[in-house]
Amino acid sequence: MMKFNLAAEAEKVNPLIPHTAEMIVGAVAFSLLFLVLRSKVVPMFEKAFTARTEAIQGGMERAEKAQLEAQRALSQYNEQLAKAREEAQSLREEARVQGASIVEELRAKAQEEAARITSAAHASIEAERQQAITSLRNEVGALAVELASKIVGESLDDQARQSRIVDRFLDDLEKSK
Template sequence: MDLNATLLVQSFTFLVFVFFMWRLAWPPIIKAMQDRQAKIADGLAAAEKGSKSLNDAALKSEEALKVARVQAQEIIGAANKQAAQIVDQARQDAESEKARIVASGHAEVEREVTQAKDSLRKQVGELAVAGASRILKREIDTKAHADVLNELAAQV
């Protein structure tokens, strides 16, 4: 065998090997590679979609937080306004209660002054009777002279 014949036999064998590989082994390998490539592409697409969803969710949550903060500020403002109204109402109630108590006190003082005047009138009447009794050196009948005493008390 010559070098050329060996080379031709080896080349023929190699070509038969390549032909069988191309017909039998190569299609499943290509299919497996294409399936793997599709899975990788799907995974990347899902990851991109997940990343976009995450960004969208983050934006929505930020927006929801902003809305919640605005609502919280509105609620706090309304609560402060209501608290101020309650304080003002309590102040007005206290002022009216104060005015009522002062008016009641004035009425009580007026009543006591009237009672004191009536008491003083009686005492002045009794003193007048006692004084007149001493002047006349006799005792005056208080029942008989009640009208005189009432007139005297009214004048005083």
């Protein structure tokens, strides 16, 4: 019977099922641990999670603001660049126009200077021509008076007579041309 008792006892005690007292102590310990975790640890995790969420959202907002600011700065830069290009183009065009006007002005001044130099040269040539004519007339007159004196055989020192003879001689020369 002993064997039977052992078998009956063995049937009553199942090693897989804990004793009731163990179950109660385990449940109380689990409840205490759950309450401690819930009151101390869970709020810390929630606080850390909230802080991390806020930091991420704040970072995203700052990134969006920075991106908007960068886009604004880029558009402003592009506008300034376009204005600078337009201004450079207008300055080039203005410089080209001014250059053309300066060239035209210098060309006009050069033509005026050339005309003035040509006019002065013509006047100088005319003055030298008149001087040469006067000089030749005086020399021809002196030679004519000398020749006439030799032909006539008397001196033609009278100035008025010399002048009339020379003028008549030169008039005859001019008519014979």
